[in-house]
Amino acid sequence: MARFLNNEAAKGWEELCRAATSNTWDAWVVLTERPRSSENLGRQHRLKGEYSHHIIDGDKLEQWQYEVTSGGRIWYVIDEENSTVWIARAGTGHPKLTD
Template sequence: MAPPPPPGGWELKYADKTAVDGWEELRQQVPNALFKAWEVLSTRPTDPENRERQHPLRGELGTRLVNGGTFEQWQYEITGGGRIWYCPDPDKRVVWLTRAGTGHPRSTQ
């Protein structure tokens, strides 16, 4: 389970079980990097300090249907190969985690 948001922050929620499992994998393997990712995603999910590590996905991966809404999908590079994909819902201040894992997603290669 992702920690609760900081005051005024964004709540992180899982889009599906795959995202839950991937978050747990990251928690076990790279806990410090995951905490940093949580800080970024829960405070500024669409305002990256480093556009190389955090940016919107493009093409068919650029949007995703989550919880009845279509949202822009972003990527956060947590490690050299690890990625977190997420969809910010600005109306609800929720970040939907759509993918998390230590391996580089094949669909972006």
């Protein structure tokens, strides 16, 4: 199951859907079926450093990134215990936090 961590992530997802429908659908399939996939490391990888984890309900969970377009990104958090992938950040522009 996938859920949005906040309203900003949901709005960013909507932007991605409008800008790149097919790629966003592909991302949804990967995130919900194989969130740790190493099939395409150019598009999907674990974030590093201070962004490698995200705290949700007191649990430190892995945070990953999926590249939807050349600028569009999805940051997501894998919560295995609850069988949930949390969409933490999504949008058509590259997140400047990792520059």
